[in-house]
Amino acid sequence: MRRSHALTLLCLLAAPPARAADPVPTFERDVQPILTRYGCNSGPCHGKARGQNGFQLSLLAFDHDFDFNAIATEARGRRVFPANPPFSLLLRKASGAVPHGGGKKLPQTDPAYRVLEAWVAAGLPRTPADAPRIVKVTVSPDSKLMAFNATLQLTVTAHDSDGGTRDVTALSQFSSSEAVYAAVDANGLVRAGPIPGEATVMARFAEKFAVSQVLVPLPTPVAAAVYDALPRNNFIDGHVWAKLQKLNLTPSDPASDATFHRRAFLDVIGRLPSPDETRAFLADKDAKKREKLIDALVQRPEYADFWANKWTDLLRPNAYHVGIKATYNLDQWLRQSFRKNQPYDQFVRELIAAKGSTFKNGAVVMYRDRRDPAELTTLVSQLFLGVRLDCAKCHHHPFEVWGQDEFYSFAAFFGRIGRKGTGISAPISGSEETVYGAATGAGVKHPLTGKVMTPTPLLGAPLDIPPERDPRDVLADWVTAPENPYFAKVIVNRVWADLMGRGIVDPVDDLRATNPASNPALLDALAADFRKNGCDLKRLIKTITASHAYGLSTTPNDRNAADLRNYSRHYRQRLRAEVLLDMVSDVSGVPEKFEAMPPGSRAMEVWTARAQSVFLDSFGRPDPNADPPCERTTDTTVVQALHLMNSPNLYRKVTDDAGRCAALAKSAKTPAEIVDELYLLAYCRLPTDKERAAATKRFEKPSASRRSAAEDLLWAMINTPEFVFND
Secondary structure (H helix, E strand, O other), X not given: OOHHHHHHHHHHHHOOOOOOOOOOOOHHHHHHHHHHHOOOOOOOOOOOXXXXXXXXXXXXXXXXXXXXXXXXXXXXXXXXXXXOHHHOHHHHHHHOOOOXXXXXXXXXXXXXXXXXXXXXXXXXXXOOOOOOOEEEEEEEOOEEEOOOOOEEEOEEEEEEOOOOEEEOHHHOEEEEOOOOOEEEXXXXXXXXXXOOEEXXXXXXXXXXXXXXXXXXXXXXXXXXXXXXXXXXXXXXXXXXXXXXXXXXXXXXXEOOHHHHHHHHHHHXXXXXXXXXXXXXXXXXXXXXXXXXXXXXXXXXXXXHHHHHHHHHHHHOOOHHHHOHHHHHHHHHHHHHHHHOOXXXXXXXXXXXXXXXXXXXXXXXXXXXXXXXXXXXXXXXXXXXXXXXXXXXXXXXXXXXXXXXXXXXXXXXXXXXXXXXXXXXXXXXXXXXXXXXXXXXXXXXEOOOOOOEOOOOOOOOOOOOOOOOOOHHHHHHHHHHOOOOOOHHHHHHHHHHHHHHOOOOOOOOOOOEOOEOOOOHHHXXXXXXXXXXXXXXXXXXXXXXXXXXXXXXXXXXXXXXXXXXXXXXXXXXXXXXXXXXXXHHHHHHOOOOOOOOOOOOOOHHHOOOOOOOOHHHHHOOOOOOOOOOOOOOOXXXXXXXXXXXXXXXXXXXXXXXXXXXXXXHHHOOOOHHHXXXXXXXXXXXXXXXXXXXXXHHHHHHOOOOOHHHHHHHHHHHHHOXXXXXXXX
């Protein structure tokens, strides 16, 4: 026996017995929660991929065996010394008795220090397999209305399998989804902020978590009659008003007809209305003209291009990775799906269960682009279920119920994908490939145990799928099934965010208990209505846009200025890159030129992000060259502002001899009429008297021609927030 091992054995034999009155601490039950609570196994500390200073723990204690060995046996067992527990490096580092990069974590007076000391003294016992295990944790209170700047102490209780309970507040981790509304400290003390809103406070102990909802309303109540009198165009309004009433918020005034008209065009078909369309809408006296407008817009050909463009962000591959023809086929498949208003459940089913040639079935390209079952797992779960399983690939999700077992059991649905033809040979991968369901395959193995996993739906039981049936067909059935708790919610939430400026759950594809909906009743009602109407996306758009809430102004009032998630007003959105470029082309009268596209094509019709465009890149078009492809950015940047002010291409459009300004200058219109036309083109409204007077003065300057004055005005309008944002 090696000397170091013999010394360890002698130390274990010499360890003093624990007092009978005290329960003996064990590793999984008592030690791991301490290491997690004090951040020892967190990403910035010893839980990182290679550990810290030679000491590595599994991230957030997901691997108990690995952690026990790291503490008890690695480095010749020098981290623990049962013969003299206070001399253990584990305790000396934590208490600051010797230098520690993480600082002083556990003073010797801390109860957690005494638990670790007792565990070492007891000989480093593991938790017996038949010991009571944690079933769940609860937090009290689970919801609370709080006044401005008030405090609230949360209590976390662990519930064991033997029916016992224990207070684990001191060993729990806390976080708040919105610290500006309700912050929480390390001890579970919640402090409300000075503005109205809501926050979800998460309490995590071991691998279990619970949440507490905190609402901070405005201190001065609003009479119930105010909410009773608000318009209710459909069920959406009732749910929105009910939430506002809880927070004592009141909605903004309705948007003007001109604002609604421009908003609807940009939201539904991604383009501006023409001046004639704006004039006709403003002159229409029909009380239902807004509803009729949406009915007409969803029937226009631009609808399919606009909404397919949104899905290309989620599915578009790198053309040089999968091939030019395959990329084109996927783009055309998406556009055709929206042209025929394919029911969303059928759309998803055709993608998940796609078979055939990449030259004949565009949906198959998803399986040419993403070839690893793990990559397909994260894509399918996030897009169609709103469940982010990325973390669970390597360890237990810190804020969810998913672990490696769930991840690789779900990945097993993609374990029997067969492919014929030429595979990927980037940068030239233009060959045809056929995807099919194979009778046999390598399967998907658990990375730790090596076990071949059985296909298992999330929160479901393992499935015995016969060789003759493609597991992806079974997966498609489960994903789109009416009883699936995620499917309808994630798509209605995605569409709601597109139309309303923010998802009921935000981010839109992250549905979990620790990221709850701002209005759960509204999300449930939208999902149920979507299912009832055959998963009709056009019907969903018409339902949302018909609500009074959709038609609210973006201008806040004195009771909703701080509201960013309850839809007391409409939230402004910076327009998509393709929409903005098409708008510039429309108002200037000069079309853009794109590679691999016929003359006169719009940016919304471009089928590949390989088509070069400095404008589109500046305004957040996804980069397909990244791996994985970059997400579309919606933020405003200095680059965008500088591009609008200095782009030679935009200057060419505004000053082109065949452009809008040149034509207006040659026309018989008066300066005031030219100003009106430009305002209708860019802002879809007539100017105010003050705006008209200021603009026409430019035409009166001796040094200005009619054309230069019109060009200056249009250039200035393109550079304003009113043009770049959708109000």
